[in-house]
Amino acid sequence: MEMEALVSLAKQRGFIFPGSEIYGGLANSWDYGPLGAQLRMNIKRAWWRDVVEQRNDLFGLDGAIMMNPKVWEASGHVATFHDPLVECNKCNHRFRADDVQGTICPDCGGALSKPRDFNTMFKTQIGPVSEQGTSVYLRPETAQAMFVNFKNIMQSMRPRLPFGLAQIGKAFRNEITPGNYIFRTLEFEQMEIEYFIEPETWETSFETWKQWMLDWAKTTGIDLAKVHELEVPAADRAHYSKRTVDFEFDFPFGRKELWGLAYRGDFDLTNHSQASGERLEYTDPTDPKRKFIPHVIEPTMGVDRTLLALLVSAYDEEEVNGETRVVLRLTKEMAPYQVAVLPLSKKDELKAVAQPLLQELMRSFRCDYDETQSIGKRYRRQDEIGTPYCITVDFESLNDQQVTVRERDSMQQVRLPLSQITHYLSDHGLTS
Ligand code: ATP
Numbered sequence: 001m002e003m004e005a006l007v008s009l010a011k012q013r014g015f016i017f018p019g020s021e022i023y024g025g026l027a028n029s030w031d032y033g034p035l036g037a038q039l040r041m042n043i044k045r046a047w048w049r050d051v052v053e054q055r056n057d058l059f060g061l062d063g064a065i066m067m068n069p070k071v072w073e074a075s076g077h078v079a080t081f082h083d084p085l086v087e088c089n090k091c092n093h094r095f096r097a098d099d100v101q102g103t104i105c106p107d108c109g110g111a112l113s114k115p116r117d118f119n120t121m122f123k124t125q126i127g128p129v130s131e132q133g134t135s136v137y138l139r140p141e142t143a144q145a146m147f148v149n150f151k152n153i154m155q156s157m158r159p160r161l162p163f164g165l166a167q168i169g170k171a172f173r174n175e176i177t178p179g180n181y182i183f184r185t186l187e188f189e190q191m192e193i194e195y196f197i198e199p200e201t202w203e204t205s206f207e208t209w210k211q212w213m214l215d216w217a218k219t220t221g222i223d224l225a226k227v228h229e230l231e232v233p234a235a236d237r238a239h240y241s242k243r244t245v246d247f248e249f250d251f252p253f254g255r256k257e258l259w260g261l262a263y264r265g266d267f268d269l270t271n272h273s274q275a276s277g278e279r280l281e282y283t284d285p286t287d288p289k290r291k292f293i294p295h296v297i298e299p300t301m302g303v304d305r306t307l308l309a310l311l312v313s314a315y316d317e318e319e320v321n322g323e324t325r326v327v328l329r330l331t332k333e334m335a336p337y338q339v340a341v342l343p344l345s346k347k348d349e350l351k352a353v354a355q356p357l358l359q360e361l362m363r364s365f366r367c368d369y370d371e372t373q374s375i376g377k378r379y380r381r382q383d384e385i386g387t388p389y390c391i392t393v394d395f396e397s398l399n400d401q402q403v404t405v406r407e408r409d410s411m412q413q414v415r416l417p418l419s420q421i422t423h424y425l426s427d428h429g430l431t432s
Helices: 003-012 034-053 069-074 143-148 150-157 199-220 267-276 303-314 348-362 375-385 395-400 418-427
Strands: 016-018 030-032 058-061 082-087 094-096 116-119 123-126 134-137 163-172 187-197 227-231 243-251 254-265 295-302 315-320 323-328 339-343 367-369 389-393 402-407 413-417
Touching: 003 016, 003 303, 003 315, 030 034, 034 058, 034 163, 034 187, 034 199, 034 303, 058 150, 069 134, 069 143, 069 267, 143 150, 143 163, 143 187, 143 267, 187 199, 187 303, 199 227, 199 243, 199 254, 199 295, 199 303, 227 254, 243 303, 254 267, 254 303, 267 295, 295 303, 303 315, 323 375, 339 348, 339 375, 348 367, 348 389, 348 395, 348 418, 375 389, 395 402, 402 418, 413 418
Parallel strands: 058 163, 339 367, 339 389
Antiparallel strands: 016 030, 082 094, 082 116, 123 134, 163 187, 187 295, 227 243, 243 254, 254 295, 315 323, 389 402, 402 413
8 A cells, every 4th residue: 555545545534634734734743634533532542441441450640741840850851862863964954863874864965964862852931931931841751640640649549569550642752853644743642551560570461461452453453464573672772671562563664663562660660769759669568568669561552653553454445346446444443433324315305314313323323424426426435434334315215214224345235224223233333
């Protein structure tokens, strides 16, 4: 699949628009249209349900984007959240040193500078800039709020090890080379878990989460044949990590990181304990004299990269009667619309049947309603946006109170009584 085909479909069909487009855009910023916003929501909802609502060893958290700057000193981000930057002395283009070979500019052949460290945290100011304001960072990861609130969680929730915190939220990185569509942007969303454990159990916990991530990829519709585990060598690991596995995905522009799984040891809680003076430790409930700092396994997942991997996995083209049919084979849970109600014409008699059906279905499912253009074009549009079921109301429906249900993947059609539609769809795995 070509990236251009996906980018064009995503724009035409309301998934992803270039950011601030009417002003010429803003490099590497994207806005999610109605269908993209719904797909993001479906990803986040499924994650929150599976991680927080359907487990009693994980708690949700929603931390602030701006935190006390001391957080980022203790976490090591001020000192080490750097990318090595090289700059061409001729065309002034900038690159991440690890993205270019040698000392020659790949764009113009000029000489590249020596690498210098560039901190990728965005800095901003609280208070009017003219006065002496306080500098703060926009968080480069959501993780720190979960460490900083460790004591609050212990006191309010009284959890026992192993337990975890889970958070979904925006993160910001002043990337040197953003690009590849929504793959690397300056502003993105993460779904992160900090899972606190007894230190000696880290290996089994790591394996359990690794498997959980693969299972979750599968149930959401990510093509596992395109997912590859990469054991990250020590030299390439983040400053806090004792073991990292990256889940890479075969994007159309190459095999790149989709998600990460890191063993952060006790790095964060130890550093925050020392820097804040608060004891961020756990007391063994069976032996109150035994106090220790738990270790942490961190599964981290980007919402935007998940969405891109879902679109790439779902995108399909096939020949049908000599024509190319484009279809997004999204799962029934992820599809932005689950059902489309399509009256064959705009005539009032058909509306009188189609509208009450729509109202009924909207109580249970995410529905679209479309009465323009030929039915063939409408089916094509619904295929392209991944709608699993189309329901056509025709003139015969006025007599027999039946409608045609068309399934996206097989394109098979069945004629069913109006009164059975909700049941039929539920029986076929549709839940909103
Ligand atoms: P990369 O090596 O691609 O820069 P990373 O290893 O720095 O990624 P992490 O710090 O592990 O990324 O961030 C966790 C997750 O957040 C990533 O697996 C990815 O899904 C997402 N992510 C990180 N940076 C970006 C970005 N600039 N744009 C979109 N998503 C991102």
